Each structure stands twice: as C-alpha cells, then as structure tokens.
Amino acid sequence: MQEETHIIIRRAHPPGRLQQLWVQREALWALTFRQIRGRFAKPVIGLAWLMAQPALQALVFSVFFGMLVRVPSDGTPYPAMVFTGVALWHLVQYSASDGANAFISAAPLLRQTPMPRLYPVMASTLGAMLDTVIALAVAALVGLLFGTRPSWPLLLAPVFVAIAALAAFGLSSILAALCGVLRDIRQLVPLGLQILMFSSPVIYPASLIPDQWQSLYALNPFSGIISALRWSLLGAPAPDIINLGISFVSALFLGTFGLWVFMIMEGRAADEL
Secondary structure (H helix, E strand, O other), rough: OOOOOOOOOOOHHHHHHHHHHOOOOHHHHHHHHHHHHHOOOHHHHHHHHHHHHHHHHHHHHHHHHHHHHHOOOOOOOOOHHHHHHHHHHHHHHHHHHHOOOOHHOOHHHHHOOOOOOHHHHHHHHHHHHHHHHHHHHHHHHHHHHHHOOOOHHHHHHHHHHHHHHHHHHHHHHHHHHHHHHHHHHHHHHHHHHHHHHHHOOOOOOOHHHOOOHHHHHOOHHHHHHHHHHHHHOOOOOOOOHHHHHHHHHHHHHHHHHHHHHHHHHHHHHHOOO
C-alpha cells in the first residue's frame, strides 16, 4: 500500500515575524553595538574621522557652490546650511549602502543563528543614526559660529531625525531585499544615491524649487526633513506646513513599504546566501 505524502505549505505570517523582532531584540542591540564599537575601536581616531567626513564634504560644497556658483541660502550662512544637509545625508548614505550589502556582510551570522534577517538592516540604520546625531550637533555649533540663533524649534530636532531614520530604514530594506536576490544591483546603488542626493536640498534650499513643483518635490521625504532640520538647528525660514506633512507621510510610507518588500523577498534572498 502506497504511503500518502502530505505537503505542508508555509505561508508568511508578518505579525509573528514582527513579534520575533521584539522577542530577540537583545541580538539587535548586540549587533548595533558591534558596529559602533568597530567604528570607535580607537575613540579619538574614530571620532576625528566621523567629524572629518561631513566637514570636508561641506567645505568642498561651500567653496564650489557657496563661493563660486553662489547658491542662495535663504539668509542662513551657507557653510552651516550645507553642513546640516550633509550631516543628515550621511544617515541615508550609510544606512542604504550598508543595507544593500546586509545579506553578504552578515551571511555567517544569518547561516549559523536564528537571528531575524532584518536585524543587519536595522543595525545599519541605528549605527548611522549615532553618526548623524553627532554630526548634526557639530552643524549646530558651526551655525553658532556664523551667528545663527536657534530657538524653541530646536526641541523638534529629535523628531525630524527619527522620521529621517524611518525613511532611510525603508530605503535600506528595499535595497537589502533587491540586492540579496539580484546581486548586480549593488553596482547601481552609489549612482542611485548620488541622484537622490542632488534631488534633495542637501547643497541648496528647497525654496529654489518653483512653487508649482513644491508639493511634488515634497514627495521626496528628505526634502521636507532637511528643511525642517535647518529651521530647527539654524533658525532658517520655517518649511511650509503642508509640504512638510507630505514629506512626513512619504517617510512613513517608505518605511512601511520597505518593511513589506523585505518580508516578501527575504526568503529568496536567504536562498542566495
């Protein structure tokens, strides 16, 4: 008599997987701490390098775009304005770049432990947040040196950084899933990030965009967040509340969509390890 064969089809269970992220959160903190510790193994050198990267990039932009091209800055000192944009952009750049390589760099851990596959992506965003907070503090000091006087909006800066981190996490999750399945896409990530940077008000104020395009431009979540941070840290003109709301909703959508894409594709990406 032939024995019957039963095939069990396992369906994705997002609520259960999200619960696992919370249950095993100690592994996430350990992975994040390992990234930070590696970066600051020698605190003086690590901190100096952390400061030097955005400072040198801001200096180059200030010379070429501030002094030569004379890009307007809405009454804010251009070096302080561009330093703030560069500091926040490092959150996006590091989070997305590390996320794109998450399945490759964390392959041994993902093979040998039951750690959720999303943790390397989350750790890259959390680690980049620390760098960004320090760089933004320096940007605020640069603003003070140039005579800016922030007021009560300074209290909102942590909210803006958190929303930027959510958007960066969503972008990082999408790249991690796509690059895990299609490895060649990693070659396009640096170019894509460069295009996104120049599509965001990193080296220019958002006010340069014509009024009829402002709402469409606000769909880029980093456009409203960078403008809001300059208002918060440097006392720059306040962003339009409607456009800022569009950027916030866009950031929430990007974070949620990125998580959904990752959960759909992580199984296929894991098979490529």
